[in-house]
Amino acid sequence: MGRFVGSIGGNGYLKIPVADVNRGAVSAIIEWGSLFPDGGLDLSTTYDVTWPTAFANSCLWSIATLANSEAVNTGKVIIDVVSLTRTAGVFRSDRIGGALVTQKRNDGFYWMAIGF
Numbered sequence: 001m002g003r004f005v006g007s008i009g010g011n012g013y014l015k016i017p018v019a020d021v022n023r024g025a026v027s028a029i030i031e032w033g034s035l036f037p038d039g040g041l042d043l044s045t046t047y048d049v050t051w052p053t054a055f056a057n058s059c060l061w062s063i064a065t066l067a068n069s070e071a072v073n074t075g076k077v078i079i080d081v082v083s084l085t086r087t088a089g090v091f092r093s094d095r096i097g098g099a100l101v102t103q104k105r106n107d108g109f110y111w112m113a114i115g116f
Contacts, residue, residue: 010034013052018116029055031113036067040105041077041093047109050088055115059084062113064091066106079109089113 006014011033018028031051041047051059064079082090091109 007052011052015053020116026116027056028116029053029114031115032111034067034108034110035091036108040107041066041079041109042105043077043093043095046082046090046092048088048090049111051086051113055086055113057086057116059086059089059113059115061115062089062111064109064111067108067110068104069107070104077106079106084113086115 004014004016005027006012008014013029013031015027015029018026020026031053033049033052035047035049037047062081062084064081066077066079077093078096080092080094082092084090089111091111093106
């Protein structure tokens with residue numbers, strides 16, 4: 001087993017050597033980053049995120065959380081994970097029920113993905 005390897009930054013990853021009981025020696029990979037489109041998130045829009053490094057086998061899980069630069073009258077969308085591949089993830093913004101058109105757009109989102 002080797003040492004941890006990665007790229008630490010705003011968008012980055014960490015490879016962790018694992019002695020998997022079923023697969024033998026593999027590297028678990030944790031990746032993270034953010035997406036802040038100009039003008040903020042649109043309603044009912046998909047956003048493609050390319051992982052900082054491709055997963056050798058599979059991306060098993062991902063999550064996203066919204067970001068707001070202001071805490072007043074913001075947050076009219078939610079962010080969902082649509083699909084995951086070894087090299088990318090697709091996320092979708094959807095309108096929250098009851099959200100007002102006058103509410104400020106969410107600035108963007110932070111994401112995390114785990115695979116091997």
